[in-house]
Amino acid sequence: MLSSLLDALDGMTGADAPVLSAAPVRLAAPDRPVPLEARISAPATGTNLPVVLFSHGNGWNLDGYAPLTAFWASRGFVVIQPTHLDSRRNGFGFDHPVFPTIWTERIADLTRILDQLETIEAAVPGLAGRVDRSRIAVTGHSWGGQTAQSLLGARIFDETGRVGEDMSDSRVSAGILFAATGVGGDDLHPFAQANFPFMRPSFQEMTTPTLVVAGDHDQSKMSTRGPDWFTDAYTYSPGATDLLTFYGAEHALGGIVGYEVAETTDENPDRVALIQRLTTAYLRTALHIDENSWPAGRDAFSHSTDPIGRADSK
Secondary structure (H helix, E strand, O other), X not given: OHHHHHHHHHOOOOOOOOEEEEEEEEEOOOOOOOOEEEEEEEEOOOOOEEEEEEEOOOOOOOOOOHHHHHHHHHOOOEEEEEOOOXXXXXXXXXXXXXXXXXXXXXXXXXXXXXXXXXXXXXXXXXXXXXXXXXXXXXXXXXXXHHHHHHHOOOEEEOOOOOEOOOOOOOOOOEEEEEOOOOOOOOXXXXXXXXXXXXXXXXXXXXXOOEEEEEEOOOOOOOEOOOHHHHHHHHHHOOOEEEEEEEOOOOOOOOOOOOOOOOOOOOOOHHHHHHHHHHHHHHHHHHOOOOOOHHHHHHHHHHOOOOOOEEEEEO
C-alpha cells in the first residue's frame, strides 16, 4: 500500500519541525535590471543546518514550489528561493532586450546567494550561527533545472559546437534536477533553437552527485523528443547516478509547483508526497546527514507493492 511506503519513508527523512520563513529578502546585485529578492525558509530549531538552493521554472517566483521547499525546511534544511528575471512579476517577455541574457543571470543569482549567506542568515530571526555553509545542494525545476545543472558542472555548447564556459561552483556538493532540459540539436523546435541558447547542454563535465527526477508523460513543446528528453542528465552525466521516473507524471510532476495552479496539469498528491520524501532522503545522504537514508528510501520505493514509478541507478 502507498500509505505504508509513505510511513516507511517518513522514518528516513528526519523529524518534522515548525518552519520560519522570511520574504522578500533583498540581496546585493548591483548590475541586475531589478533587485534580487529571495525567500528563506528554515526549521525553527536545530543546528548545523545544510543549505538547499532552489531555482524556479519559467515565470515563477519566490512564492512557488511550497510543496517541496516547505517540506525540506521542515526536515532540517535552510531553503533559499530567488525570484529570477523571467518571473511574470518582472514582465520581461521574449521580445524584451534583457531576455537573451536571462539564462546567465539566473546562474548569477545562485552564485550571488552563495556569496551572501551571512546576510541570509541574519534575515531570519534566530537563524544566525545555525547554518552549515560547507553542505550546500542546488536544485531546480524545468528552466530552473538548467540553472541548477550549470552550478553542478554542465556546460553549454556555443554556436560553433565548442563547449562553453565552466560555471560550476565548488561550494555546491550535490544537486536535484526536476524535469530539466535535455540535449539540444536538430530535435529542438525552431523557436527553442532561436530563443533558448541554454538548451544545448553538455553533461560530460557534470561530475557533482545528482538525482534526476522526471515524468514518463512529460512531452515538451521545445523538443520533438519524447519524455526521455528530461532524463538526458542521467544518461550522459557521470555525476547524475540516480534517476526517479514517475508513471503518468507530466511537467509539474503531480504538483511540485503548487496545488490548483495552471502549471499542474497532472495533480497527484500521492506522487508529490513520494517526491517530497524521496528527495529529502537523497539530500540527507548526499549532504552526509545520514548515509543510509537514500539507499533505504530507494530500496523501499523500488520494492513497493503499489508502484507509481521506478528508481534507476548506475
